[in-house]
Amino acid sequence: MHRLKPEFTVEIHTIVGAGNFREGEAVAMIDYGVAPENLDAGAVVLPGTTGEVAAIVQCCRAHGVPLVTHGGRTGLVGGGMSKSGELVLSTARLNRILHLCPVERVVVVEAGVTLQALQVAAAEHRLEPGIDLPSRGSATIGGMTSTNAGGISAFRSGVMRHRILGLEAVLADGSVYSDLTRVVKNAAGYDLKHLFVGAEGTLGVITRIAVKLEPQPLATATVLFGLASVDAALETVRRGLDAEYGHLRAAEAVWHSYFRLTSSHHHWSAADYATDHPVNLLMTLGGADETALQSELARIYEDVVAVHPDTSAVIAFSGAQEADLWRLREDTDLIYRQHPGAPSYDVSIPLSQVASYLERCLTDLKAIDAALDPYVFGHLADGNLHIVLNSTGGDIPAEKARAVEEAIYRGIGELGGSFSAEHGIGAKRVAPLSALSNPAKLALMHRIKGALDAPALLNPGKVLGAGRI
Amino acid sequence: MHRLKPEFTVEIHTIVGAGNFREGEAVAMIDYGVAPENLDAGAVVLPGTTGEVAAIVQCCRAHGVPLVTHGGRTGLVGGGMSKSGELVLSTARLNRILHLCPVERVVVVEAGVTLQALQVAAAEHRLEPGIDLPSRGSATIGGMTSTNAGGISAFRSGVMRHRILGLEAVLADGSVYSDLTRVVKNAAGYDLKHLFVGAEGTLGVITRIAVKLEPQPLATATVLFGLASVDAALETVRRGLDAEYGHLRAAEAVWHSYFRLTSSHHHWSAADYATDHPVNLLMTLGGADETALQSELARIYEDVVAVHPDTSAVIAFSGAQEADLWRLREDTDLIYRQHPGAPSYDVSIPLSQVASYLERCLTDLKAIDAALDPYVFGHLADGNLHIVLNSTGGDIPAEKARAVEEAIYRGIGELGGSFSAEHGIGAKRVAPLSALSNPAKLALMHRIKGALDAPALLNPGKVLGAGRI
Known part of the structure; x- marks a missing residue:
């Protein structure tokens, strides 16, 4: 096993102080998240400030030690995997909400703040970040930025990249790229924060992010449609987008095998709802009045069934019923248990x-x-x-x-x-990225990596693989 | 005057064919747009395909001739200015709408398509691009991408960057960066299209763009509020965002001197509307039913006036009245005439x-x-x-x-x-960009320029100035 040299670990220890650098058994006590390989480096540093992150990066550079940045370790493609000889930087202590302004509808957070912590803080002002994921309790804003997270609201509010107004990151040379603007309009030169969004930690270590917030609706209503075809489902989505009252917040499709799995496991059924529709479509509207939203869903159903007579629908008339419908879509654990x-x-x-x-x-x-x-x-x-x-x-x-x-x-x-x-590229999708990308795009990605991190110290082997940089 | 060499112009002529390369008097007949200096190069090439653009870039590179790309020449900061010895590339002939799909709600256009042409084509399917500008008749999608255009819908639908799903650009080495995806979620490696958005033609020549479309509302309604303070106006905007019926499409503020100018010029007045409010706020809602939207505006007014008794309001009850109100905000020509x-x-x-x-x-x-x-x-x-x-x-x-x-x-x-x-940086805001940017950001901008266009052939002197690259 390739161990970190003592003179390096002493320096790291000096930067972050006692208790914030862990090796050996102390690492085994840390939750590795989605993949055990995340902590294979066997060495984890937990900086508490951007200055400490910059000092760590400089130290890694001086000693030639590769750095793998971790958020909530919920990534599905191995973007956080590490190996011995590398150092894991955890953002767990960078967990402060620095600024939350209901007038601006903007929040500025440190990278380690979880999506849920942000959602809870924003909800106090009836605001929301315009992005949501099942792993909200663990996924961090830094990690979601690094992977350009998506989720169920992207058709309406964009992906993570579209939610970010400003960003601070430590570059591979230890300098701090600081662009923490809190405005959506900024045409002051190249908008290089977009290099760090979706780069999965290979171009810099993201330390702070300013996120745009949206007003939360006062009420929601949910319907499950059973439909005969994808085309009928897409037509129904357009009717949802054209809602005469309220606005479409989600349109999630569940094809029949997965629907059979979740509905039978949860013993879900409803009168007049056939469980063998080729496609099931869950739609949620948001607006001011729950009853009016439910009526609007009923009206949409009438319009759909007039064109596609073989359509079923169940409208939720309580929060519990709404949760039951959503579970038919979100309980993906059932697949992996089987x-x-x-x-x-x-x-x-x-x-x-x-x-x-x-x-x-x-x-x-x-x-x-x-x-x-x-x-x-x-x-x-x-x-x-x-x-x-x-x-x-x-x-x-x-x-x-x-x-x-x-x-x-x-x-x-x-x-x-x-x-x-x-989900990103991480370690697991490197080969398809290389095989399926436009050659000029791939060449440019390597050129950018070379311009920003020539020694390839930041999350080596991820996204672009171990090849040329 | 520094003239282009004949062997260069012969090559350019060969690439684009007769009539598509103009020099001397033929250039004087072209509309220079916002700034006469746009056409100071005295040489304009009008390619008709991406292949021709690539050949032109290669030819410029071989001969060391700098290239300045032009869209609608509506830029306000001199991003299109050129000088003798340079070649202007006009996208005027790259004006085809290549794909417009109402199911996808996506349009793919060549760079020279105007915003208005796109809007007209999209409106046939009751769709809109989610971005709008007064210069829509001349401004091109390529130019709007290059400058990351803003406009009145940005608070809701983002700026141009947020509307773009895919992009094709010719790089400084003549290779074609092709990433014409038509989906909002794409985590397949670095999303380098964002380098070209807002780079004002200094990192590549944008040739094609895929733009996300949004459903157009069936009706709109507009109100003008007269308010005692910015804070009261911001509170009113939030009430618009929280509309119980419909959604906020625009919230434009006009401070008193400009309001005095436009309202007196157009002899605009309304009963019970004082023309000396510190701030005037124009709000437009979109939704399914015009009368219901007008009622919602009246309801919002009642809520505002309960908190800020010194508030005036005029609701437009016809398209003509709506246009009259908008003219109080949009007739900026009045300033420049005076x-x-x-x-x-x-x-x-x-x-x-x-x-x-x-x-x-x-x-x-x-x-x-x-x-x-x-x-x-x-x-x-x-x-x-x-x-x-x-x-x-x-x-x-x-x-x-x-x-x-x-x-x-x-x-x-x-x-x-x-x-x-x-508005961007262009030629006119180079000094403030250099003075006001974060040093690490500025250094990184120069590093990126060096990585993409080391000979500085693309729009030289713009954005980063003539200094180091």
């Missing part, structure tokens, strides 16, 4: 292509193995589909795994979509 | 700081010259203020001009604002 380590994919498809893409893809998967009947669900209003195989991860031979990946990613670039919608 | 070349500034201030910033700034301007009573108006919901001096441009001594600029820009960075909100 198929531990099931390979999952996260693609974005332009809406006009979703139906034909899925038909082609599922046919190809069946041809690889007739038993493959993936769970499909996702954010229909923005074309982001999650496809999870009904297979236990370790059981799939490498050749078959490659064929499956090829079937899922085939043609996505030409269609105008993305093979990695919201 | 004060030709009046210096104008374009700042963004965090909303909580707008009142104190303006008070401090106007006091300082009065101290410089008691006759200075600037016209102030702008996008109150996002803090973007336009400040135009009541002085003829040429009349102001250099020293006084510097004092004025200093008074307007002072402390903006520390406040969390921006000294250039939506």
Whole structure:
């Protein structure tokens, strides 16, 4: 095992003080999050200020020690994996909300603040960050910025990149890039904060972020539609966007295999709702008055059923019913309990292509193995589909795994979509990124990495892989 | 005069064909737009395809000829200025709408398509681009991308950067960066399209853009509020954001001197509306039903007047009345007719700081010259203020001009604002950018320019100036 040199660890210790640098057994007590490999470095530093982060980066640079930055360790593609000889920088102590202004509708946080902590603080002023994820309790704003997180509101409020007004980051040379503006309009030179958003810690260490907030609605109402086709579901989404009262807050689709799994596990059923619809669509409206929102959903249903008579609908008439409907979409753990380590994919498809893409893809998967009947669900209003195989991860031979990946990613670039919608590249999607990117884009990514971090000290091997920089 | 060499112009001629390369008198017939200096190069090439753009860039590189890209020539800070020895590339022939899909709510255009042409095409499907500007008839999507245009919808739908899903650009080495995705979620590596957005043609030549569209409302309604203070106006904006019916589409503020100018010129008055309010606020709601929107505006007025009794309001009850109200905000030509070349500034201030910033700034301007009573108006919901001096441009001594600029820009960075909100840097704001930017940000801008365009062929002297790259 490659250990860090004592003269390096002494320096790190001096920077952050006792208790904020951990090695050996003290690391084993830290929650590794999604992947045990996250903490394989066996050395974790917890700075408490931007100045300490800058000093750590300088120290790493002087000693040639690679640095892997960690937020909530909820990443799904190995962006936080580390190995011995590297140092993990945890943002757990950078957890202060520095500024929260209801007049500006802006919050400035340190990178380690969790999404939930931000949501709770904003809700006191009836505000919300315009982005939401199931892992809100652990995911940090720094991590969500580094991975350009998505979630259910992206069709309406954009992805993380679109929520960020300002940003502070420590560069690979230890200098501090400080651009903590709190305004949406800023045309003062290149907007380089966008380099750090979605770079997964390979171009800088994000320390502070200014996030735009939106007013929270006073009430919400939710409906579940059972529909005969993707096209009918997309038409229904447009009706939701055109709501005459309230506004569309979510439009999540659940295809039949996944719906069967969650509805049967939770013994969910409703009168007049057939459970064998090809597509189920969960829509939530926000607005001022709950009853008026429920009436609007009923009106939309009448419009839909006039065109697509084989449509079912259940409107939630209580918070408990609303939660029951959402659980049919969000209880993805059920998949992994049944198929531990099931390979999952996260693609974005332009809406006009979703139906034909899925038909082609599922046919190809069946041809690889007739038993493959993936769970499909996702954010229909923005074309982001999650496809999870009904297979236990370790059981799939490498050749078959490659064929499956090829079937899922085939043609996505030409269609105008993305093979990695919201999970990022991390360690696990390096090969497809290299294979599927426009050559000029890939070359430019390497040139940018070279310009910002020539020694490749920041999260080495991630995104661009271990090759040329 | 530095002329282009014949062997160069012959090559350019060969690339684009007869009629698409213009020199001398043929250039004098082209509309120079906002600044006569835009066409000082005296040589304009009009490519018709991305391939031709790439060939032109390669030819410029081989011959060391700098290239200045032009869209609609509506830029206000000299980003399109050129000089002899340079070649102007006009995107006027890159004017095709390549893809417009109502299911996807996405349009893909060539760079030279005007905003208005895009709006007209989108409106056929009751869609809109989520961005609007008075110069819509000339401003091109390529130019708006290059300058990261703002406008009146930014508080709601973001600036141009937030509307762009995909982008194609020719790099300084002639290679084509192609990332024409049509999805909002794309976490497949560094999102380098954001380098070209707002770079004002210094990092690449943008050739195609995919833009996200939003549903157009069926109806709108507009109100003009007369308010006693900025704080009262900001409270009113929040009430607009919290509308119980419909949604806020615009919240434009007009301070008293500018209001006096436009209202007296247009002989505008309304019963019970005092024309001497410190701040006037124009708000437009969008929704399904015009009468219901007007009632909602009346309800908001009642809520405002209960807290701020000295508030006036006029609700427009016809399209003509709505246009009359908007003219009080948009007829900025009146300023320049009275004060030709009046210096104008374009700042963004965090909303909580707008009142104190303006008070401090106007006091300082009065101290410089008691006759200075600037016209102030702008996008109150996002803090973007336009400040135009009541002085003829040429009349102001250099020293006084510097004092004025200093008074307007002072402390903006520390406040969390921006000294250039939506007009960019161009040729005219290079010195303040250099003086006011975070040093690490400025250094990184130069490093990026060096990594992408080391010979500094693309729009030289703009944004970063003529100094080090």
